[in-house]
Amino acid sequence: MSSPEHNILRITNARKSFGDTEVLRDISLSVNAGEVVAVIGPSGSGKSTLLRCATLLERLDSGSLCYDGEPVAQLDEHGCMVYASAKALQAIRMKFGLVFQDFNLFPHFSVMRNITDPPINVQKRNKQEVYEEAQALLKKMGLQGKEDAMPCELSGGQQQRVSIARALALNPEILYFDEPTSALDPELTGEILRVIRALAAERMTMVIVTHEMNFAREVADRIIFMDEGYIVEQGSAKTLVDNPQHERLKAFLNKLET
Amino acid sequence: MELSTIIELLGTGAITSVQIFLFTLVGALPLGLLVSFGRMSKLLVLRWFVRLYISLMRGTPLILQLFIVYFGPYYVLGIQMGADYRFTATLIAFILNYAAYFSEIYRSGIESMPRGQYEAATVLGYSRTQTFVRIIFPQVVKRIIPPMTNETITLVKDTALAFTLGVAEMFTQARAIVASQGNLIAFLIAGIFYYGFNAVVAFIMERVEKAFAYYHE
Ligand SMILES: Nc1ncnc2c1ncn2[C@@H]1O[C@H](COP(=O)(O)OP(=O)(O)O)[C@@H](O)[C@H]1O
Ligand SMILES: [Mg+2]
Numbered sequence: 339m340s341s342p343e344h345n346i347l348r349i350t351n352a353r354k355s356f357g358d359t360e361v362l363r364d365i366s367l368s369v370n371a372g373e374v375v376a377v378i379g380p381s382g383s384g385k386s387t388l389l390r391c392a393t394l395l396e397r398l399d400s401g402s403l404c405y406d407g408e409p410v411a412q413l414d415e416h417g418c419m420v421y422a423s424a425k426a427l428q429a430i431r432m433k434f435g436l437v438f439q440d441f442n443l444f445p446h447f448s449v450m451r452n453i454t455d456p457p458i459n460v461q462k463r464n465k466q467e468v469y470e471e472a473q474a475l476l477k478k479m480g481l482q483g484k485e486d487a488m489p490c491e492l493s494g495g496q497q498q499r500v501s502i503a504r505a506l507a508l509n510p511e512i513l514y515f516d517e518p519t520s521a522l523d524p525e526l527t528g529e530i531l532r533v534i535r536a537l538a539a540e541r542m543t544m545v546i547v548t549h550e551m552n553f554a555r556e557v558a559d560r561i562i563f564m565d566e567g568y569i570v571e572q573g574s575a576k577t578l579v580d581n582p583q584h585e586r587l588k589a590f591l592n593k594l595e596t
Numbered sequence: 597m598e599l600s601t602i603i604e605l606l607g608t609g610a611i612t613s614v615q616i617f618l619f620t621l622v623g624a625l626p627l628g629l630l631v632s633f634g635r636m637s638k639l640l641v642l643r644w645f646v647r648l649y650i651s652l653m654r655g656t657p658l659i660l661q662l663f664i665v666y667f668g669p670y671y672v673l674g675i676q677m678g679a680d681y682r683f684t685a686t687l688i689a690f691i692l693n694y695a696a697y698f699s700e701i702y703r704s705g706i707e708s709m710p711r712g713q714y715e716a717a718t719v720l721g722y723s724r725t726q727t728f729v730r731i732i733f734p735q736v737v738k739r740i741i742p743p744m745t746n747e748t749i750t751l752v753k754d755t756a757l758a759f760t761l762g763v764a765e766m767f768t769q770a771r772a773i774v775a776s777q778g779n780l781i782a783f784l785i786a787g788i789f790y791y792g793f794n795a796v797v798a799f800i801m802e803r804v805e806k807a808f809a810y811y812h813e
Contacts, residue, residue: 393719394718394719395715395718395719428721428723431718431719431720431721432721434719435719436719438712438715438716440712442710442712442713442715442716443716444713444716444717444731445735445811445812445813446734446735446738446811455730456720456721456722459722459726459730460720460721460722460726461721488810488811489811490811490812490813504720505720508720508721
């Protein structure tokens with residue numbers, strides 16, 4: 339699984355419209371095992387839609403989507419978009435995790451149940467084993483002793499860490515983050531960024547939509563700049579931030595600094 | 597009328613009233629959920645059919661529905677029903693009527709759930725059924741307790757409408773006693789019965805609400 343050039347995700351020529359609004363226009367993107375990719379761009383540029391298409395919450399209008407080289411969606415000979423069977427998609431869903439901007443924890447489940455319910459009831463894994471792994475995850479997230487807390491009793495930063503643990507408990511090959519710190523008070527963003535940094539150090543494959551430029555520059559192997567549904571520029575974190583080529587990227591970076 | 601007879605009449609009346617109440621809940625709570633699924637179905641025909649059913653049930657008097665269910669078999673189909681059909685007809689009409697009201701409460705609860713809950717469940721791999729049973733429905737129940745309490749209290753009082761079909765429930769019995777005794781004591785007792793019944797219902801619903809207070813959103 340971890341040959342150096344192993345594509346976990348591959349999207350080619352992806353297009354997606356909502357009504358008359360073209361939100362993704364010819365997006366191609368591959369993510370290798372162990373790679374950390376940051377996606378930046380102005381609001382409305384299609385970043386969330388890209389993640390939502392990659393996580394099967396939205397369907398592409400055209401293009402192709404592969405996980406581990408297996409086609410999930412592609413155009414047939416008539417030019418119609420064809421997705422794999424519902425059963426195959428269910429298996430594909432186990433390959434990725436998604437961390438939402440507003441956590442979306444299950445409020446009626448305790449912290450422990452939020453993390454253990456999917457592996458036990460979706461993956462039908464052994465309960466004991468799942469509980470032990472969940473304990474280890476909680477420790478890693480700095481949430482020891484919070485097993486029995488309800489989400490409503492936690493701070494936003496703690497809730498987001500639970501949601502990261504919940505995604506990790508299914509052992510995904512790739513983890514997507516959609517602005518994981520945007521719903522948090524500024525003083526709470528640090529704890530989330532620390533957790534993501536630790537995951538990057540373990541070579542967890544991640545695609546992170548973020549506005550935190552310093553963080554992106556430090557943690558990402560590659561940064562992708564999106565604007566109006568296109569990938570305008572991409573490159574290593576340092577070159578892209580320190581030496582932007584496109585006017586739109588320059589303007590975007592300038593705006594962030596002020 | 598002997599005092600013992602009066603007590604016996606009111607006692608059986610009370611039991612019958614409680615039976616109408618319980619059977620209606622047992623029938624209408626699940627049926628209402630099914631109806632709400634029909635109301636939200638992707639099938640246009642089903643959706644419109646269910647909409648019509650709900651609007652008829654809510655837009656016409658329950659007392660009229662009772663008569664239609666009771667006399668329908670004879671006048672429409674020419675079938676002579678037995679004497680115990682009074683009670684069955686009462687239950688059919690009550691269940692159909694209350695399922696319509698309950699279905700709209702379920703629907704409002706289900707539609708009030710944030711989309712993020714469905715999306716999180718989908719990405720985590722829950723099937724549609726699992727998502728509903730494990731994630732959505734338990735939260736819907738918490739949200740609909742207050743309107744359900746209101747309907748349940750109305751139901752306690754509505755059971756007296758079974759009087760119109762001659763079902764020997766509390767109000768029917770009290771009225772018979774009042775007619776023979778020439779005083780209103782039986783009505784007073786009936787009033788106390790309905791009031792006490794609703795106090796119990798309110799107490800139970802409060803307990804249920806407390807049981808769901810272990811989290812808020
Ligand atoms: N479900 C939807 N229906 C209609 N328009 C949508 C929907 N989701 C996103 N959009 C539109 O698509 C564009 C891109 O949105 P989004 O992918 O959320 O951008 P970003 O995450 O970069 O801010 C926006 O103009 C948004 O209004
Ligand atoms: Mg977004």
